[in-house]
Amino acid sequence: MDNGPEPPPEAVSRHPTLFRAIRRRRNPRLRRSDITVTDERAVRRAVKAASLGNAMEWFDFGIYAYLAGTIGRVFFPSGSETAQLLSSFATFAVAFLVRPLGGMVFGPMGDRVGRKKVLALTMILMAIGTAAIGLLPTYAAVGFWSPLLLILFRLLQGFSTGGEYGGASTFIAEYAPDKRRGYFGSFLELGTLAGYTGAAGLVTALTAWLGTGAMDAWGWRIPFLVAGPLGIVGLYLRLKLDDTPAYLKLGEGNVHVNEAANSVETTARGDLLRIFRQHWRPLLLCVALVGAYNVTDYMLLSYMPTYLSDELHYTETHGLLILVATMALLMLIINQVGRLNDRYGRKPLLMTGMLGFFLLSAPAFLLVRQGSLLGVSAGMLMLGLSLVCLLGTMSAALPAMFPTSVRYGSLSVGYNLSASLFGGTTPLVITALIGATGSDMMPAYYAMAAALVGVVAVACMKETAQQPLEGSPPSVQTEKEAADMVEARAPTPKF
Numbered sequence: 001m002d003n004g005p006e007p008p009p010e011a012v013s014r015h016p017t018l019f020r021a022i023r024r025r026r027n028p029r030l031r032r033s034d035i036t037v038t039d040e041r042a043v044r045r046a047v048k049a050a051s052l053g054n055a056m057e058w059f060d061f062g063i064y065a066y067l068a069g070t071i072g073r074v075f076f077p078s079g080s081e082t083a084q085l086l087s088s089f090a091t092f093a094v095a096f097l098v099r100p101l102g103g104m105v106f107g108p109m110g111d112r113v114g115r116k117k118v119l120a121l122t123m124i125l126m127a128i129g130t131a132a133i134g135l136l137p138t139y140a141a142v143g144f145w146s147p148l149l150l151i152l153f154r155l156l157q158g159f160s161t162g163g164e165y166g167g168a169s170t171f172i173a174e175y176a177p178d179k180r181r182g183y184f185g186s187f188l189e190l191g192t193l194a195g196y197t198g199a200a201g202l203v204t205a206l207t208a209w210l211g212t213g214a215m216d217a218w219g220w221r222i223p224f225l226v227a228g229p230l231g232i233v234g235l236y237l238r239l240k241l242d243d244t245p246a247y248l249k250l251g252e253g254n255v256h257v258n259e260a261a262n263s264v265e266t267t268a269r270g271d272l273l274r275i276f277r278q279h280w281r282p283l284l285l286c287v288a289l290v291g292a293y294n295v296t297d298y299m300l301l302s303y304m305p306t307y308l309s310d311e312l313h314y315t316e317t318h319g320l321l322i323l324v325a326t327m328a329l330l331m332l333i334i335n336q337v338g339r340l341n342d343r344y345g346r347k348p349l350l351m352t353g354m355l356g357f358f359l360l361s362a363p364a365f366l367l368v369r370q371g372s373l374l375g376v377s378a379g380m381l382m383l384g385l386s387l388v389c390l391l392g393t394m395s396a397a398l399p400a401m402f403p404t405s406v407r408y409g410s411l412s413v414g415y416n417l418s419a420s421l422f423g424g425t426t427p428l429v430i431t432a433l434i435g436a437t438g439s440d441m442m443p444a445y446y447a448m449a450a451a452l453v454g455v456v457a458v459a460c461m462k463e464t465a466q467q468p469l470e471g472s473p474p475s476v477q478t479e480k481e482a483a484d485m486v487e488a489r490a491p492t493p494k495f
Helices: 009-014 016-026 040-066 068-075 081-097 099-113 115-133 145-161 164-175 178-219 221-239 245-252 259-265 272-278 280-310 316-344 346-369 373-397 404-423 426-437 442-460 479-489
Strands: none
Touching: 040 068, 040 115, 040 145, 040 164, 040 178, 040 221, 040 280, 068 081, 068 145, 068 178, 068 280, 081 099, 081 145, 081 404, 081 426, 099 115, 099 145, 099 164, 099 272, 099 404, 115 145, 115 164, 115 221, 145 164, 164 178, 164 245, 164 373, 164 404, 178 221, 178 280, 178 316, 178 373, 272 280, 272 404, 280 316, 280 346, 280 373, 280 404, 280 426, 280 442, 316 346, 316 373, 346 373, 346 442, 426 442
């Protein structure tokens, strides 16, 4: 904390009592009651509920990306395949247009009424939106009403997703002890990968079993309809939990770690105007980081199967199988990335991921363009290893950028503004750029430009590993850690 310029020594000598009081105010003595000792079982339950819920949310969202070709044929008038694909990706992007609105509604609501209730609500809305798409009539049956209804429920999906990532990452970050926040946070993105892998695996299995004709006729409905039961499971898990210790302590008004935390407690929560006025610097940094991360994330996890089928003429099943194998490998190592960023810091891991995309995107796509199984797998693995450095770190780094009283709201607004501008539009932009330039290297160039922005953003951010969240008390794993921390902060006696 910046305490301003040092007072003149002569002033200190004339008024020693006054300046001792100022120092105590700026650096109050840490008390045992200020420290949260986490319950390991409660932390693991919270991580499981948030991660499984997140997996189900992204299973729902991933289904649409992996059925993009089928959606184009079912819901849009017959024409060129490129036009149908662009229409499908445009509808994919539509959901991202309302994500900032969802973030602005659900984020401040999560700061006012609690993280748990809002995360349960987002789960309900996503399950309804996804299952409803599975029941829609096709264009051949009802004409323009079909794509219109599709857009309506895509908007509902996007609106609910606006409150998901900010809430889930906040939930885990506030439950986790300070020294293991990266490790536990990595389970959130493990859930994301699991959701995408489940969606890709289901679509792949159905396509291989039914064939393209049956998938276009009715098989595409099955993955969407699965979302209903999954949503009920996720809702049950989330409702069983208590709210986060950091949020509950904030409500009690007993956080006395530092002056900044005290000032945070006395302000109104969830005020959007206050977020933009008082926290615009970390908000801009969050937008830049998330923009770079989302472009690379959606390019690999959402767009790549379409690239393989449209540009390299792989079958849809073949492209999805390669992606599933890549994601399965990332799932095996993502928690180790979480451990590494706890030990060495968030910035080194984030910088590794951003530089990886900047330096390796072009070589990776040159390998992919060869078309061989070995070349495609090697190229996707290069991109995947860069991505996992971001996936395993971002969910611990982003919540630490904002104070507890506005964390859910600030993160939801910043994350979803960026995701709306740069994430959901990635497949659409890349498809359009390839069509305009004729170059199938455009995905690599787009990822490199995003990664360059990410390098600058990482260089500007503060290191937060092993530190308490702003506006929250320190969080440790054992009573001994708490006692040692109090002793270390105790003033040295003078004789």
